[in-house]
Amino acid sequence: MRTANVLLDRDFTIGQTDKRLFGAFIEHLGRCVYGGIYEPGHPTADAKGFRQDVMALVRELAPTIMRYPGGNFVSGYNWEDGVGPVEDRPARLDYAWFSTEPNTFGTNEFIDWCKASGIEPMLAVNLGTRGPQDAGYFIEYCNHPGGTHFSDLRREHGWEEPHGVKFWCLGNEMDGPWQTCARTADEYGRVAQEAAKIMRWVDKSIELAACGSSGRKMPTFGFWEDRVLEHTFNEVEWISLHTYLNNYAKDTPAFLASPDLMDNFIEEVVAIADAVAARKRSSKRIMLSFDEWNVWYRTRRPREARIKPGWPVAPPILEEIYNMQDALAFGGAVISLLNHADRVRCACLAQLVNVIAPIMTETGGPAWRQTIFYPFAHFANFGHGEVLRTRVICDSYEADYFDPAGPDDEYRTKVTGVQYLKLSAVHDGEGGLTLFALNRDLEGPMQMDVEARSFGGFVLETATTMHDADLDAVNSKEAPERIAPRALDGVTVAGSRISAVLPAASWTVIRLKAA
Ligand code: AHR
16 A cells, blocks of 8 residues: 655644635536526526525535636626616627527626625626726726716616625636637736726725636746736736646546646746746735636537537536546645645636536526535635645656647646645644545555644544545436545544545545644
């Protein structure tokens, strides 16, 4: 059996997790909104059309902030189309997903849904087909108390009090050729800078995120962040990152190694942001908003291949069905985010319901948890606290990972030094500790021994693990609990030493409280 020895110390910390690290994302895309969170006429829908079966699962999942309305969708969106009397709202062609957007759900409904769910809203402005002036109008509509055209319009529409949205994204993936009105780094940087100025003039309490490059494998990556921050450094608090892990190559070790590339990506963006700060002789530190992350590949295809005749409303697209190994890679991503809690202060799982999502629904039918639901729920429920530095000694391997698709050499990334144990440890501030552990060894269990120095001693609260002999097993309407965490037996605690045998290819969460 492989072994892993872990040493950590209560006083050696990475950083406190920010509440916004545990966010998710709702886009007008497929059945995320319509048939997902919102379905008037559904047996569980409330008077506003919000599905209560979905909301119950969202509460269990526990996201803290929700990004809206896109994604690619936002780059062609007129926010005015989604406010006011529903019968007067226009249906529009959505260029991002080749669908018809009925606009029966819009900003005010989203804010109400967030309030009902206890989640902070995050809004994105359209810097594709629109620009700074419109961004100013939108924030006036949302956040200005009253006495002006757009703030009074909100009040007329029935929302007397301002929405008070604090976190705003300046567009989405603006370097992606697939984006409606993509821009060069300088074009985007200037537009984002001017939009940010107006938006902050309207409401100085807001925080703003500039778009980073759409991914680490984009040819624009690096140069893009540098140029965009050169323009926007004084205007923004955040830069965004996006990553979708894939198993196109059907190579499980490489797939499970891929979250380590998120570590590299984060550290590279930090380095670039801090280099811009150095160039400007500034002590300001730009924080990272990892506002799209997930596993996504089966339903990922070029724009043209997505065209469905007839511009349907809420077509069932991007309905990725997640299996056991997806949950493992996903758990690895959770650990990468936690272990960079000092600079990744915000992150959004893309997305929430039906569309590459932890929650699946049948329109008119039930809702259930996908495999990835569980590692996210563990993260969002138990990840709050001080992330500790961990020294992990165990065997490692290397892998060839293909992103976005293989097997062309230009897409190959060699991942080296992949430790079989990927681990994060979070201290709750009251002597309690949670260990998040991914055993990437497919062949056998792993003996994990942890010495948690400077802790007085623990008692075991819970130990759960997810694993299955069939790494392709999935949950479904018929078998909604096929994959779920089960109790992990045999965890021993002696003072501040914890020992556990982690099953092969498993995601394990061990929660300890002060003795
Ligand atoms: O989350 C799905 C899509 O992925 C988003 O709309 C876009 O920002 C990204 O390319």
